[in-house]
Amino acid sequence: MTLEVATRRWPRRAAYFGVAGLAVLLPTGSAGASWFLANQVINVDAARMYPIRVRGFSGNRVTLSRSPDTARSMPVSFVWPTGHAQLGPVVAIDRATVVREVTEITRGSLQAGIRGYTSSYVYEGNPRVDFQDVSVPSALGPMPAWFVPGSASSDVWVIAIHGRGAPRGEALRILPALAAHPTLVVTYRNDEGAPSSPDRMFHLGDTEWQDALAAIRYARSQGARGVILYGWSMGGAIALMTLRRWAHSGFVRGLILDSPVVDWTETLQLNGRMLNIPSAWTWTALRIIERRLRVRLSTLDHRPYAARLDVPTLMIVDHDDAVVAPGPMLEFAASRPDLVTLYSTRDAGHCRSWNLDPAGYESAVKAFLATL
Secondary structure (H helix, E strand, C coil), X not given: CCCCCCCCCCCCCCCEEECCCCEEECCCCHHHHHHHHHHHHHECCXXXXXXXXXXXXXXXXXXXXXXXXXXXXXXXXXXXXXXXXXXXXXXXXXXXXXXXXXXXXXXXXXXCCCEEEEECCCCCCCCCCCCEEEEECCCCCCEEEEEECCCCCCCEEEEEECCCCCCHHHHHHHHHHHCCCCEEXXXXXXXXXXXXXXXXXXXXXXXXXXXXXXXXXXXXHCCCCEEEEEEECHHHHHHHHHHHHCCCCCCEEEEEEECCCCCHHHHHHHHHHHCCCCHHHHHHHHHHHHHHHCCCHHHHXXXXXXXXXXXXXXXXXXXXXXXXXXXXHHHHHHHCCCCEEEEEECCCCCCCHHHHCHHHHHHHHHHHHHHC
16 A cells, blocks of 8 residues: 655645555545545545656666655655556656656556556566465355465465555565465455445455454464464554454464554644645544444544453554554554564655565565464
8 A cells, every 4th residue: 555645735735645654635624524534534436646657767767746745765666557567766856857767667667647556565466376266255245355375375364455556466475474374365345356335335354354354364264273464554453343343262373464554544644734625624524434334433442452452463553654653653663562573664655664664664574473
């Protein structure tokens, strides 16, 4: 999940607003903006915006409009409506543009004039290792998943849960570090190829956890004797909600949470402050979300439930996350030092700690898995 903030100021007519991987266009007027904002947070069919413009492309170098993400010299991908490319280091930078190496164009044609967004999950397609396409039975219907057997005979599976609006490919970058465990890379309701929820809305983990539970039950039916839940962003919220609402009786052996949404209220308020949106408008948007989802956002704050955590947890946090509020993550970790191991970075951004330091990130994941 990525965020592309085009400006830090609240313009007269529009602003780009990122919510756990989404950039949207807001109209003016408090009522209209609040309703539109709420709609973009929970509406599966909300249009994606493409704030980054390609200014030029020659050889293996692309010139992009400058943003906080395009200016960070770390591996990311550039995605446009008909294509995907992997970007390498920053070669040159000025006030308005950034020149970056293009490592690989995996789909489409990269050319001047197109617009896109940057993504942290770098790779596209399916696992470039031995894997199987499998189907996970759920209450809504079959959920497609990738099963990667791994290189060892472990009977503890990793269940990889991507973030809100992200593809399964979010997990591709970490699969080599998980090779000691069979890994199930799952989808959930409203994903491409998966069944839709009856209302076609994201429920911010409040219902999606049932699909994670279906994946756990599938793993058990295939011989798993335990699982480790690995969630990114809203996928982390889904993992936490699964533990809250399912008596796992020791079947869940651990959690790995990368930039998890521990509290949706603070996360949405953070996005509003980043763009200088009037707090009253954000407050109204939150109330609209609660009414449409029929849930109080306070019940989606996982901090009060930290005392009930009963499995070892690796919490991955970037202090400069501008999409999901890092404060609640840090508070959750600090409240359970007996079970939570904290891996933190700075100046990486949302779900980009791997991109900042792949070797360090993978070492932390492997070390944590070894303790289990």
